[in-house]
Amino acid sequence: MKIALIAHDKKKNDMVQFTTAYQHILKNHELFATGTTGMRISEATGLSIHRFQSGPLGGDQEIGALVAQNKMDMIIFFRDPLTAQPHEPDVSALMRLCDVYAIPLATNMGTAEVLIHGLERGDLQWRSILKQ
Incomplete structure (x- = not known):
């Protein structure tokens, strides 16, 4: 399965902890991530990750494009709901695409x-x- 991993700045440590704890599962899948999140996960776990631009530079939109093409199977996006994000419209668009295309989306550690x-x-x- 193709899994995208995204985390806002204040949630990057949580994402590293999560991927470290579940690397035995994640290593069996194709992983994608936005810029710094992907770098931090890769450094901490050694997992192979295709990295896109950072979220504010279009990474969320790059992942959204894969969702719209039915080329993404799951998104784990640790959002920071208490900090304003300059690219909030992109975040909302990505979440909307997940709903439109029935892509499982976790926005916090519990759901993830x-x-x-x-x-x-x-x-x-x-x-x-669905892909057949």
Whole structure:
């Protein structure tokens, strides 16, 4: 499965902790991330990650384009709801695309853990059927 990993600045440490804890699951999938988030995850875990631009420079939109083409299966996006983001319209557009195309989206650690355990159990295999 193709999984995008995104984290706002104040949530990057949480994303590194999450990916470190679940690298045994994530290593079996194709990973994508926005700029600095991808670099930090890769440095901490050694996981192979395709990196896009940072979010404010268009990374969220690059991932959104893959969603619109049915080329992304899951997004884990640790958002910081307490800090204004200069690219908030891009964040909203990405979330809207996930709803339009039925892409599982976690915006916090609790939901991300539910998705990652579902991924491990095979609960998300329906994504493969949609691609046929």
